[in-house]
Structures are given as structure tokens and as C-alpha cells.
Amino acid sequence: MGLSKQREKRERQLANLIPCKPGETRNPGGRPKKLSRILDAVLSEKIPHDKKRRTRARKFVESVLDRATKRSDSLAKEVFERSDGRSKRRSEMSGPDGAAIPLTLEGIDERIAALLDRARARSNHPNS
Secondary structure, eight states, X not given: OOHHHHHHHHHHHHHTOOOOOTTOOSOTTOSOOHHHHHHHHHHTSBOTTOTTOOBHHHHHHXXXXXXXXXXXXXXXXXXXXXXXXXXXOOXXXXXXXXXXXXXXXXXXXXXXXXHHHHHHHHHHOTTO
């Protein structure tokens, strides 16, 4: 297909687009989650001939926790991160002796200048 035909085709496609109205959603449910529905259905089933009358989900969770406590592996972490999402990680940074980090533009400029001086000194060093 020539360049002009491609351009014409693209212009026709763009002419057919209808913008969304404010507050309108074209695909509110998103892409169908077939595998999730199948997993939900299977995991909610009762296990036949189970004396404790557990669901497959209950037995799965019990076996994962049992394995994780006995082997101390990452299986439980992987399963729970994928089902409930990763836990939020918080980190705190502090300066020397736990004090606040002094952060000013002048301090940053001074630190950059000092690092550049060190880099220049290293590049001029005869043994480098």
C-alpha cells in the first residue's frame, strides 16, 4: 500500500472517531477476566469427601501456610502478593546520628562541586 493510500485510510479512521463525553466510560468493566472467573469458580467448590467440608480455596491456603512455615520459602509471599497486592513499603532516611538531612540548594551545589573536584583529581592522577 502506498504512502498516500495509508494516509487516506488513517484520515478515514480518524474521521470515524467519536470523542467521549465528560463522565462517559466506553469500557467500564475493562477487559474480561476469564481466568479469574474460572479460578473463583474452582476455588469456591467444596472438596468432595473432605471430612472438614473445606473449599478448595481454604485447603489451598492451609497447605501454602503449612509449607511456608515448615520450609520457610517464598511461596506464601508470592501467593499473597498476587492476590492482595504488595504491601506498601515505607523507608525513612536520616543524616548522621539520626538527624534530619540538611538539604539546601547551596549544599547541593557545594556537594556537586566537591564530587567534580574529586573526579578531576582522579582523572589527572598518574596511576589511574
